[in-house]
Amino acid sequence: MDDEALVRVGFELMLGSVPDIEVVASVDGTHAVDALRRTRPDLVLLDVRMPGRNGLEVLDELMGFDIPPVVAILTTFDSDEYIARALQDGASGFLVKDTDPERLPVLLRALAAGGIVLSPQVSRTLLGRISRRGSEDAVRRISGLTPREVEVLALLNTGASNHEIGDLLHLSRATVKDHVGAILRKLDVASRLEAALVADRAGLALDESVSSRRERPQRSGR
Incomplete structure (x- = not known):
C-alpha cells in the first residue's frame, strides 16, 4: 500500500506476475483495515505515510x-x-521503496516464512538511531533464556525462518513457534526483530556447529 496510486499499481503489477504470490488488495490508508479484514492476507506491505490514515495507525489495528x-x-x-x-x-521488516524488483519476491517469501528482512540502508539507520538498552542489560535478559532458547534466538538474529530453525535444530515448527513465543515474553519485546536486536546488542553468535549447518546449501524442494 502506498500514498500514490501509481506506486501501488506498480507494486501490484510487479508482484502479481510472480507465480506463487497473489495480490489480494491494493488500497490507501483510509480503506486499508476494512480491505485487510475482508481479505485476510498472510503478508502486508504498509507505507509509513498514506492519505486518510498513516501506516503506523493501520499497523496498530492489524496487530489487534x-x-x-x-x-x-x-x-x-x-x-x-x-x-x-x-x-x-510489531513490524517484521523494513524495505526501502527502491528495492530491486527482482529481489522483492525473495524478501517477501522470507518474511512470510517467519524471517526478518531489513534493507541494508534501513539496517544502518535502525542500528544507528533506535535507542536500545545497554549491552549489559541485553546480556542479563538473555541469561534468563534456556540453552535451547538461546540457540533459537541466535538463529533469529540471522533472519532464519521457523522452518529453517526447525531443520537446523531438529525441531518441529510448532516447537520452534513455542520457543519464539517464550523468547519474546522473557526478553519483554513485541517482535522477532526486536529480539534479534537484543541478541545483536548482547553480541550473541551462533554455536559453530549450528553455524556450519546454516551455511550449507538448502536441499532442493523447499
Missing part, C-alpha cells in the same frame, strides 16, 4: 486481529523517525 498478518514497512530516508515505533508495534 485474532491472527495478525506479517507486516513489512515501506520507507524512505526521511521517515527514519517512524522506524522505532513500527518496530515496537
Whole structure:
C-alpha cells in the first residue's frame, strides 16, 4: 500500500506476475483495515505515510486481529523517525521503496516464512538511531533464556525462518513457534526483530556447529 496510486499499481503489477504470490488488495490508508479484514492476507506491505490514515495507525489495528498478518514497512530516508515505533508495534521488516524488483519476491517469501528482512540502508539507520538498552542489560535478559532458547534466538538474529530453525535444530515448527513465543515474553519485546536486536546488542553468535549447518546449501524442494 502506498500514498500514490501509481506506486501501488506498480507494486501490484510487479508482484502479481510472480507465480506463487497473489495480490489480494491494493488500497490507501483510509480503506486499508476494512480491505485487510475482508481479505485476510498472510503478508502486508504498509507505507509509513498514506492519505486518510498513516501506516503506523493501520499497523496498530492489524496487530489487534485474532491472527495478525506479517507486516513489512515501506520507507524512505526521511521517515527514519517512524522506524522505532513500527518496530515496537510489531513490524517484521523494513524495505526501502527502491528495492530491486527482482529481489522483492525473495524478501517477501522470507518474511512470510517467519524471517526478518531489513534493507541494508534501513539496517544502518535502525542500528544507528533506535535507542536500545545497554549491552549489559541485553546480556542479563538473555541469561534468563534456556540453552535451547538461546540457540533459537541466535538463529533469529540471522533472519532464519521457523522452518529453517526447525531443520537446523531438529525441531518441529510448532516447537520452534513455542520457543519464539517464550523468547519474546522473557526478553519483554513485541517482535522477532526486536529480539534479534537484543541478541545483536548482547553480541550473541551462533554455536559453530549450528553455524556450519546454516551455511550449507538448502536441499532442493523447499
